[in-house]
Amino acid sequence: MTYEITLQQLPSVRLAGLAHRGPxxxxxxVFQQLAGLVAEPSWVEVEGMAMIGHDDPREVPAEELxxxxxLVVGEGFALFPPLEEIRYPAGRYAVLRLKGPYEKLPEAYRWMDSEWxxxxxxxxxxxxxxEVYLNDPSETAPEDLLTEIRLPLKG
Incomplete structure (x- = not known):
């Protein structure tokens, strides 16, 4: 399978994250726990949901991933434990937009890394x-889910 990748200049991104270990x-x-930590007034600073996978599942055992x-958050979002602030700088990114169920993500990552x-x-x-989730899985059929994989590039 091949995918379309666009090279984009993206603004900086501020994330409020909760760590996860396992498949x-x-x-x-963990996303449900994350959502439960945010008080109603703070949701105005939430721009979306994202996930960072720090390890390659082809090289690291599933239980150790x-x-x-x-949460993708604005500068006005007040961080508090156990949330961790993670920032991605503005710059060039390879962006792969995937339409379909999340089960297709491993193959898209493999293709991006090994072939593209x-x-x-x-x-x-x-x-x-x-990865950034562009629609809500509780309101969207799996075949209509949209996810962007964003790979930071040099230069």
Whole structure:
């Protein structure tokens, strides 16, 4: 399978995250915990949901995978424990937009890393890619889910 990648200049992103350890598909309850931590007035500073997978599941055993379930937040969002602030700088990103169920994400990451990147002439920055969820899985059919994988690039 091949995917379309666009090179984009993206603004900086501020994330409020909760750590997760274990298989990436089991991160759902961490997102629920994350949502439960935010008081109603603070939701005006929440711009969306994201996840950072810190490890390659082809190289790290599933039970040892590290991730962060995140809220994309504005500067006015007050961080508090156990939330961790994670920032991605403005710059060039390779963006792969995936339509379909989250189960398709591992293959999209594999393709981006193993097939697209080596022949692209691009070099990744020393930052993990992250994914942004563009619609709500509780209100959207799995085949209509939209997810962006954003890979920070050098230059």
């Amino acid at each position: 990436y598909p089991s991160v759902g309850p 590290r991730a962060h379930a995140c 990147l080596p022949g692209s002439g691009e070099r990744p920055r020393d930052l993990d890619p992250y």
